[in-house]
Amino acid sequence: AQKVTQAQTEISVVEKEDVTLDCVYETRDTTYYLFWYKQPPSGELVFLIRRNSFDEQNEISGRYSWNFQKSTSSFNFTITASQVVDSAVYFCALSEGDTGGFKTIFGAGTRLFVKA
């Protein structure tokens, strides 16, 4: 069965600190897609990144980087030199390509507070 676990409910950091948000997933499929979304205080979810199960290459986009490790079923997200504007709830999500149908399963989210 599909499952996404974000064990960190809340994280609080001081501006300019690095922070890593953890995501562990469960799936029976060999083809699947992983996502990270950001939900700022304004409420609208914003897409950050997509990874398919055949692409384990890590990715960096500005201050954001993602570490995908199939061996540990993890897809962690790191923000380098955090800023107050990074304060939001971050969700990890999973879509299965073979047997999972068309639904996307979201984790419970990690609320990040970045203090000035």
Added chain:
Amino acid sequence: DTGVSQDPRHKITKRGQNVTFRCDPISEHNRLYWYRQTLGQGPEFLTYFQNEAQLEKSRLLSDRFSAERPKGSFSTLEIQRTEQGDSAMYLCASSPQLAAYSYNEQFFGPGTRLTVL
């Protein structure tokens, strides 16, 4: 604005009443999703449309919930005989289908916040 729009943004109703929400996806997107989000939780999948066909519906969705996408464009979500437990944010998202069995990012609307008194 070419993003996903939802109407109304807020709805307050009394228990037992019916409510209907509308979602207008990004025009070229053929995939449309409905989610429910409660405080402190991630979005919970409700149903999925590919064009006008409803291809998946969550087992969590009771018979009081129905969704349509009659012409493959906008979609409506109706809740009949609302209960206090239906109070939540209802999110709509759309996505392009660039390849079969491929999952692309979803673009979310601002949501409709339902309060059932």
